[in-house]
Amino acid sequence: MTEATDVSPAPEEAPLLSATEAAARLGVKRETLYAYVSRGLLRSRAAPQGRGRLFDPAEVDRLRARPGGRRPTRAADALEIASSVTTMTGGRLRYRGHALEEVAGAWPFESVAQLLWTGSLTTPTSPWRAPAAVEASVAALRAVLPLASGPGARLQAAVVGARAADPLRDDLRPDAVAGTGRALLAALAGVAGPEVAPPDRSVAARATASLGLDERWTGVVDVILVSLADHELATSTLAGRVAASTRADPYAVVLAGLAAVSGPLHGSASGQVHRLLSDVADGAAPERAVASRWRDHGHMAGFGHGLYPQGDPRTAVVLDALRAAAADHPAWATVEAVAAAASSRAPQAPNIDWALAAFALVAGVPADSGEALFSLARVAGWLAHAIEEYDAPPLRYRVTAI
Numbered sequence: 001m002t003e004a005t006d007v008s009p010a011p012e013e014a015p016l017l018s019a020t021e022a023a024a025r026l027g028v029k030r031e032t033l034y035a036y037v038s039r040g041l042l043r044s045r046a047a048p049q050g051r052g053r054l055f056d057p058a059e060v061d062r063l064r065a066r067p068g069g070r071r072p073t074r075a076a077d078a079l080e081i082a083s084s085v086t087t088m089t090g091g092r093l094r095y096r097g098h099a100l101e102e103v104a105g106a107w108p109f110e111s112v113a114q115l116l117w118t119g120s121l122t123t124p125t126s127p128w129r130a131p132a133a134v135e136a137s138v139a140a141l142r143a144v145l146p147l148a149s150g151p152g153a154r155l156q157a158a159v160v161g162a163r164a165a166d167p168l169r170d171d172l173r174p175d176a177v178a179g180t181g182r183a184l185l186a187a188l189a190g191v192a193g194p195e196v197a198p199p200d201r202s203v204a205a206r207a208t209a210s211l212g213l214d215e216r217w218t219g220v221v222d223v224i225l226v227s228l229a230d231h232e233l234a235t236s237t238l239a240g241r242v243a244a245s246t247r248a249d250p251y252a253v254v255l256a257g258l259a260a261v262s263g264p265l266h267g268s269a270s271g272q273v274h275r276l277l278s279d280v281a282d283g284a285a286p287e288r289a290v291a292s293r294w295r296d297h298g299h300m301a302g303f304g305h306g307l308y309p310q311g312d313p314r315t316a317v318v319l320d321a322l323r324a325a326a327a328d329h330p331a332w333a334t335v336e337a338v339a340a341a342a343s344s345r346a347p348q349a350p351n352i353d354w355a356l357a358a359f360a361l362v363a364g365v366p367a368d369s370g371e372a373l374f375s376l377a378r379v380a381g382w383l384a385h386a387i388e389e390y391d392a393p394p395l396r397y398r399v400t401a402i
Helices: 019-026 030-038 057-064 109-118 132-144 150-164 174-189 204-212 215-228 236-245 250-261 269-281 284-297 313-326 331-342 352-363 369-391
Strands: 053-055 084-089 092-095
Touching: 019 030, 019 053, 019 057, 019 284, 019 331, 030 109, 030 269, 053 057, 057 084, 057 352, 084 109, 092 109, 109 174, 109 204, 109 369, 132 150, 132 250, 150 174, 150 369, 174 204, 174 250, 215 313, 215 352, 236 250, 236 331, 236 369, 269 284, 269 331, 269 352, 269 369, 284 313, 284 331, 331 352, 352 369
Parallel strands: none
Antiparallel strands: 084 092
16 A cells, blocks of 8 residues: 655746736836836846736735835835935935025035035135045056946046055044045046046036046036935945944945945946937937837836936936037937937936936937946035944944844
8 A cells, every 4th residue: 555645736826917917016106116126126027029027926015015115215124314414305305405406506516515524515715636646546546447447447446546545544533534525526536537637627627528528518517416416325325324334434435335336226327328319319219219128128217216206306407507508419309309209108207317318428428427427426425424424323234134
């Protein structure tokens, strides 16, 4: 007599959900669903024959059941950090109480950086300069980088060089950190692009020259830097604050921020948008180019923002400055055609990545110029948050695994 064997069939896996079904189960719009995907909160896979994206119902249900909601820009549950640097309320971005629309174009980037660090909005009396040893170290590292290294490698190498040349890098007092910021931003502006930029200029003017542009673009670059100087507790800012909590020096804080910002879903996202615009500028039909992005990536880079349902305020500020500098440029036709195609089915406003890509196309600079300016500008914010963090209890970021 043989023993009985359990031969009951294995439970069948639940069928995958379409984007429409997943969004309905979560109670959100499709664009919000794809925002979750772009921020790593939810995975998707391509449907057969390129028919959209599919979602695991179990993953969707886990996301729906999360405590604290499903906000795509708040990946960690119930993690809140007190900060007075930047606020985003009512669809407006404010640096220590000053609305972006009030400072961009009216105050130079140096003034806004000082505002973030000290709370005081003042006009600089002279261009910021890095010490000679820092400039020499940055220049030496830049000389050995391959031409195709990209802005991320250039900026990281520059920070490493500046850090090695600064014997007082461990001075964490607020005034000292601000002094480090002034010197570091002066040095980094010269490596924002592939060209060698002369010293004794503003941060924006030096970055403009480094990108190979003439002086008429300096105002646009300055507005871009001001618009990107800080954005509350973005991923790269949190990385910087974690480093600062260990009492890492300001240069190490910036390196932590640069590491996080290098990902394709953060500071380099404008490069994806630039490739789309370039395809259309080279003759691709806008609708087909947009459709291919949806098919290949499952979301549309450059559109929508979870914190700004009515539109990213930084986009309007940058595009207004860009139009003032080059209103008659033929590339605007491409920008407008792609924007119309991208929002024809599900209207959504362009975000700052779109504005950076438009700048690169209109100005005729490399696709990664948006990443370079994003990273350069955000140094100001990272150091402002470091100053706050140095005054907080150390080693406070110990997250419990479950």
